[in-house]
Amino acid sequence: LGTAFDLSGNDVKALEYYKKGLAIALRRNDIGNVAHLYNNLGTTYGKQHNHTQAMVYLKKALELTSGPRFVESRVSPMMNLANVYAEMKVIHKAMEYYTEALSLARKTGMGMEEAKILHAMGVVQSMEKQELHPALEEAYQLAKRRGNRGQQISILKDLAKIANRAGNYEDEVIFLKEERRLSDSIFNMEKMKEIARLQEKYELNKSRNQVVALKEEGQKGVETRNQIILIACMLGLSVVTLLFLFIRTIMLNRKLSSREKELAKANSIKDRLFSIIGHDLRGPIGNIPALLHIYRQDETTEDAKAFILDSMEENSIASSETLDKLLTWGNMQIKGQTRNPVAVEVDTIMDNKLRLLKVAANNKQISLLNKVPKGLTVFADEHQLNFILRNLIANGIKYTREHGTVETTAGHYAGGFIVFSVSDSGIGIDAARKDRIFDPENKSTPGTANEPGTSIGLMLCKEFVIQNGGKIWVESELGKGSTFHFT
Structure with a gap:
């Protein structure tokens, strides 16, 4: 938070949060972060031109990083202390700290810090002597090799100022053109990045909208599916009910058809029985009363009576045989x-x-x-x-x-x-x-x-x-x- 306020130019808030962070680091005895926060506080006070407070915190940072563990951590507070001395016009002290910081940066391979130190040394020396110092050219080439365009632009601006003060307007124009070219390229790059960010934001919003739409569509799909399932269940129930009624109707029709066949068969048996009784039994049995009537007549001879008895016996045997067969057949048809x-x-x-x-x-x-x-x-x-x-x-x-x-x-x-x-x-x-x-x-x-x-x-x-x-x-x-x- 302190760094965020510092970068936004709110030094007061930056100092407030740096000090809160420092209190926490001191309680935890976190030497690395304590030294880092001392450096930040000294730098911020330096921007406020509060040289006394700046030097107090920067020197504390140097004291904490005096051991071999913190060699890299000494470069930044040492360079910032040199900047304070330069602003105070104590050039020899500034150059002393710049030189030591440059040596440490080169030993530890801190290329960016090396370019910054050379840049600061070159500006101080050039302003002092009113001519371009080789350190500036060296800083520019180092920044160029590292592809640090922002650092290149900063160095070119200072080179143009120094050339202007020296009356070397031709070099000033060259430096300004190169600075403008690099600024435009950075501007274009920033614009491209901004466009890319906007594109990403657009795509993200588009994706979110699609997700929302898909969720809504999914919800509608779920509702539609539920409705379809409900309708399908109702249709299924209706089909099952109709199928049950259909099967039951078929079974009832089969039973009815079976009953009709049984009734038809019973009627056929009945008709057949009556037909046989009327045709095969009525004749022989119907003859018996007539034969008996003749037999009782006084004028009937003995031979005639014997014939009548034989005929009655024959008719009785035939009737008995017919009844026997009739009962056998009828019983079989009715009972099975x-x-x-x-x-x-x-x-x-x-x-x-x-x-x-x-x-x-x-x-x-x-x-x-x-x-x-x-x-x-x-x-x-x-x-x-x-x-x-x-x-x-x-x-x-x-x-x-x-x-x-x-x-x-x-x-x-x-x-x-x-x-x-x-x-x-x-x-x-x-x-x-x-x-x-x-x-x-x-x-x-x-x-x-x-x-x-x-x-x-x-x-x-x-x-x-x-x-x-x-x-x-x-x-x-x-x-x-x-x-x-x-x-």
């Missing part, structure tokens, strides 16, 4: 048929079926041939296999004329399956009916002895075969019999 596969000995089933169907075959003098290999075992649902064989053999008897044959065979089929075949020498099936023989809509036709049909037997056979992992098909030609195969 469960399959219970086990190892089944085919011999047992075939013996049982042929024994039960032998009466019907004998009535038409039809030969039942069993060519299924002995000891054959299959893995299937026993009740379903029983039903399939009984139905196919019974159909063969029904649609075969008297003295015909119905033959059952079995053999190995692809994939580890067994293929069963039931062949008859009956009336055969026309091509149109053969393609839909297993369909629920297929209408049954009477047998060769006018036996009634149920129309659902083959449909059940197909469903049972499929449930056991097999397939069923028919080979037939009208008038040449039929062969039903299933695996």
